[in-house]
Amino acid sequence: MRASLVQLRVDAVESPADRRHRAAALVRTRTGDDLVVLPESWAAGAWNHDSWERDAEPIDGPTAQAMSDAAREAGVWLHAGTLVERGPDGTLYNTALVFDPSGVRRGLYRKIHRYGFDTGEAALMGAGDQVVTVPTGSATLGLATCYDLRFPELFRALLDAGADVLTVPAAWPAGRLAHLTLFARTRAVEEQCFLLACVAVGEHGGVRQAGHSMIVTPWGDVLAEAADEEEIVTADLDLAEVARVRKELPVLRDRVMGIPVPAHRR
Incomplete structure (x- = not known):
């Protein structure tokens, strides 16, 4: 599987419409890739709390339509990052969308863990309650978003649901880049999966974004x-490595917490 992370610049000076146009144009250049991933809340801005009400969209709004068209034109599976969704009852959600190469939406994940400690996302958005995986034919994507990285139980649930490639769009603050790197590598090792973290760059809402999007192996x-500017990073994922790692270091079979304990262990 050839995977690309489109590390978008998200700055306060650019409108959501301009970012949609630029993101779609970048996705269309990825013809020949199998999977393309975008960052978190790149259209509205993950830290632009004051503008979320104005910029929120329905699930089939302009960002979804632009990404569907781009996936179809490039012929790729597209994890379109997340958007600020206005749900049917008016509740805002941080929602990830996945499109297949024909532009059909195949996955929708509302972020479960909301960042902010009673402010920002935690105060203004509803929480998702579903563990979501998306089979692509060659791999099964496990969907998580940014702050979710700090909660290993979600990733264990994604593993149990069959994920072998974990996708994590993010708008991670530059001041905590070391945490991003630590968590991304740890979750990949814990679940013996590939992990793709696509992180925004630029500054908006007074927060500078970390960049350093990364593709991590099951080891x-x-x-x-990536570095800390807008760029695209690409790598070929040998999906057979997941099975090889799990066979060589079969730690997952020794789990005794959270699953029924076999009789011979009692």
């Missing part, structure tokens, strides 16, 4: 990593 090695 925890960083296969490819």
Whole structure:
């Protein structure tokens, strides 16, 4: 599987419409890739709390339509990052969308863990309650978003649901880049999966974004990593490595917490 992370610049000076146009144009250049991933809340801005009410969209709004068209034109599976969704009852959600190469939406994940400690996302958005995986034919994507990285139980649930490639769009603050790197590599090692973290760059809402999007192997090695400017990083994922790692280091079969304990262990 050839995967690309489109590390978008998200700055306060650019409108959501301009970012949609630029993101779609970048996705269309990825013809020949199998999977393309975008960052978190790149259209509205993940830290632009004051503008979320104005910029929120329905699930089939302009960002979804632009990404569907781009996926179809490039012929790729597209994890379109997340958007600020206005749900049917008016509740705002941080929602990830996945499109297949024909532009059909195949996945929708509303972020479960909301960041902000009673402010920002935690105060203004509803929480998702579904563990979501998306089979692509060659891999099964496990969907998580940014702050979710700090909650290992979600990733264990994604593993149990069959994920072998974990996708994590993010708008991670630059001041905590070390945490991003630590968590991304740890989750890949824990679940013995590939992990793709696509992180925004730029500054909006007074927060500078970390960048350093990365593709991590099931061994925890960083296969490819961006710097801190807008760029695209690409790597070929040998999906057979997931089975090889799990056979060589079969730690997952020794789990005794959270699953029924076999009789011979009692």
